[in-house]
Amino acid sequence: MQRERNEKKYEFLYHIADAKFRAYGSTMEEAFENAALAMFNVMVDTSGLEAKELRKIEITSPDIKMLLAEWLSELLYLFEVDGIVFCEFKIERIEKTGEGFSLTAEAWGEPIDLSRHRFDTQVKAVTLHELEVQQDDGGFWVQVVVDT
Amino acid sequence: MPEERKDAASILTKVNDYTWDIPMTYKPGMRVPGRIFVSSKLLESLEHDTLEQTANVATLPGIQKYAMAMPDAHSGYGFPIGGVAAFDRNTGIISPGGVGYDINCGVRIIRTNLTADEVRPRVKELIELLFHEIPSGVGSKSKIRASDAELTDAFLHGAKWAVESGYGVKEDIEHCEENGYMKIADPSKVSEKARNRGKPQFGTLGSGNHFLEVQYVDEVYDEEVAKVFGLHKGQVTVMVHCGSRGAGHQICDDYLKILDKATRKYGIVLPDRQLACAPAESPEGQNYFKAMAAGANYAWANRQVITHWVREAFSRFFRRDMDDLGMNLIYDVAHNVAKLEEHVIDGEKKMVYVHRKGATRAFPPGHPDVPAVFRNVGQPVLIPGSMGTPSFVLHGTQKAMELTFGSACHGSGRVSSRAAAKREFYGETIQKELAARGISVRATHPSIIAEEAPGVYKPSEEVVDVVHQLDIARKVVKLMPMGVAKG
Numbered sequence A: 001m002q003r004e005r006n007e008k009k010y011e012f013l014y015h016i017a018d019a020k021f022r023a024y025g026s027t028m029e030e031a032f033e034n035a036a037l038a039m040f041n042v043m044v045d046t047s048g049l050e051a052k053e054l055r056k057i058e059i060t061s062p063d064i065k066m067l068l069a070e071w072l073s074e075l076l077y078l079f080e081v082d083g084i085v086f087c088e089f090k091i092e093r094i095e096k097t098g099e100g101f102s103l104t105a106e107a108w109g110e111p112i113d114l115s116r117h118r119f120d121t122q123v124k125a126v127t128l129h130e131l132e133v134q135q136d137d138g139g140f141w142v143q144v145v146v147d148t
Numbered sequence B: 001m002p003e004e005r006k007d008a009a010s011i012l013t014k015v016n017d018y019t020w021d022i023p024m025t026y027k028p029g030m031r032v033p034g035r036i037f038v039s040s041k042l043l044e045s046l047e048h049d050t051l052e053q054t055a056n057v058a059t060l061p062g063i064q065k066y067a068m069a070m071p072d073a074h075s076g077y078g079f080p081i082g083g084v085a086a087f088d089r090n091t092g093i094i095s096p097g098g099v100g101y102d103i104n105c106g107v108r109i110i111r112t113n114l115t116a117d118e119v120r121p122r123v124k125e126l127i128e129l130l131f132h133e134i135p136s137g138v139g140s141k142s143k144i145r146a147s148d149a150e151l152t153d154a155f156l157h158g159a160k161w162a163v164e165s166g167y168g169v170k171e172d173i174e175h176c177e178e179n180g181y182m183k184i185a186d187p188s189k190v191s192e193k194a195r196n197r198g199k200p201q202f203g204t205l206g207s208g209n210h211f212l213e214v215q216y217v218d219e220v221y222d223e224e225v226a227k228v229f230g231l232h233k234g235q236v237t238v239m240v241h242c243g244s245r246g247a248g249h250q251i252c253d254d255y256l257k258i259l260d261k262a263t264r265k266y267g268i269v270l271p272d273r274q275l276a277c278a279p280a281e282s283p284e285g286q287n288y289f290k291a292m293a294a295g296a297n298y299a300w301a302n303r304q305v306i307t308h309w310v311r312e313a314f315s316r317f318f319r320r321d322m323d324d325l326g327m328n329l330i331y332d333v334a335h336n337v338a339k340l341e342e343h344v345i346d347g348e349k350k351m352v353y354v355h356r357k358g359a360t361r362a363f364p365p366g367h368p369d370v371p372a373v374f375r376n377v378g379q380p381v382l383i384p385g386s387m388g389t390p391s392f393v394l395h396g397t398q399k400a401m402e403l404t405f406g407s408a409c410h411g412s413g414r415v416s417s418r419a420a421a422k423r424e425f426y427g428e429t430i431q432k433e434l435a436a437r438g439i440s441v442r443a444t445h446p447s448i449i450a451e452e453a454p455g456v457y458k459p460s461e462e463v464v465d466v467v468h469q470l471d472i473a474r475k476v477v478k479l480m481p482m483g484v485a486k487g
Helices: A004-007 A029-043 A064-081 B002-011 B049-059 B116-133 B148-162 B170-174 B190-200 B223-229 B245-265 B285-320 B397-402 B418-424 B426-437 B446-451 B461-472
Strands: A012-015 A017-025 A053-061 A086-094 A101-111 A132-136 A139-147 B013-016 B019-022 B034-036 B068-076 B081-090 B106-115 B211-220 B237-244 B329-334 B336-345 B348-357 B380-384 B391-395 B440-443 B473-486
Touching: A004 B068, A012 A029, A029 A064, A029 A086, A029 A101, A029 A132, A029 A139, A029 B237, A053 A086, A064 A086, A064 A101, A064 A132, A064 A139, A064 B190, A064 B245, A086 B473, A101 B211, B019 B049, B034 B049, B049 B068, B049 B081, B068 B211, B068 B223, B068 B461, B081 B336, B106 B116, B106 B285, B106 B380, B116 B211, B116 B285, B116 B440, B116 B473, B148 B170, B148 B190, B148 B285, B190 B285, B223 B391, B223 B473, B237 B285, B237 B473, B285 B329, B285 B336, B329 B380, B336 B380, B380 B461, B391 B461, B397 B426, B418 B446, B426 B440, B440 B446, B461 B473
Parallel strands: B034 B068, B440 B473
Antiparallel strands: A012 A017, A017 A139, A053 A101, A086 A101, A132 A139, B013 B019, B019 B034, B068 B081, B081 B348, B106 B237, B106 B329, B211 B237, B211 B473, B336 B348, B380 B391, B391 B473
């Protein structure tokens, strides 16, 4: 089980109308990075994408689950407004602060090009429904339901 | 799955053939019972999560009568899709989770003077034109470059702004729920982020289940009411289904975080964080309501702009002017919205915040909010089918005021996930099957078609029949699709 999971960055779970996934990592940072990867793969196959454009992201949230939701929401925002489809993520660190939790990260991707990128349905938003951030023997796992 | 079905039936108490209750003993904290309006056939496909989510809604402060689920209900996040709940203005709450991200996702139907026989031979070309004229799909860009002032005006005045800016005619406004804009809207409550997302997407259809459909009247159930609505057998109609795009998504997202804090501040205990809420009349609650209304107005403006482009495309395609084509708007309804409405509860008139998440308002004859032209027959209730299945126009009844806070279903409801649909169906095959039935589908690529295949939805006839049998709205006409354009 543990070895199996280490090979897997994320997996999709059943949801009738929206998309639900779990992402894994040996660190919480890695689990958050893989959650971002899972979210973009709901919309598009990111495997052929190149890391050409960089966006630096800083987020502070009252708790760790909200930090996860806000991290993904921020990426969605940049996807829509700056028109970048992201494929690589590097979270420097997730820290506990006085007010809650914070993260600093880099997100890499390429400008949306409809002649090359084949999008399925759009992720509209990151919900708080069944949102999880957990640690167990195998490392960290997070769970997210996104509205599609 | 079979275990879930057995589970659902064992939890529910049958009230009558179309009404099933979730008893208050089902879950700690329930303030009222849950009430699911389904036939025994639809009950078979009801997910356990839909019951769970309905029961969660029943725990919210100030809820009146029942937490309800319409016949097309399926599980969502927070409220179920197809959820209806009313909260007392003074003791109740308001919740973005009861409206959803796509604020005022809704549908409208435009009539024409064209007949199905005239359009059928050219429908493929027509759909191709509509697909190109109305931007859709992920990353599509609007043809409009809205200024900041225009965006503010759209948040304030919705369809009215669009008409005054040249996208449509004055009569269109009277044929929209709320006359195309909620007056409570306050753009100062909308974040810069929501503005940035909304601006480039103004006048775009979006993706997912949003579509543009050319249809024809296949069957008339009530000649008299059909006449009032301007509909007759064999006539071509156009349906537009879309919402508030990134603007609405961001407004919901922003306020979910604000109300998440408010939930703790006001000591409200929730079974699901997505139900974040605040007392309806609190500053947090009212700020959300005003921002939500701005989002709803954006959606009405969006559908109005698209309507104008549809009319232009038809006019060019058929080489006839718009007046000659008789492309009047029949009506426009919101599917995802909260409204402050007066309802009679236990014999007393009360102001309540009615949340409809994937449900349509269905007001009866004589109601002051029904446009004067429909006052004698009730509000047109528009229920879209899924791709390739019929849509229906119904009219509102008094019974809906008694049973469902003046609400009916909003569509046919999913029974299968997008991922499963993509595994099970092959987009090109669906496209060919539909073409063989005379339905032309144009999408950005085939997997979009697979995700929305007719087989992933409950049969629209079955859902609408429950509404009709309950008498919360009555069937007027059935519309069959001829062509669909989607993102």
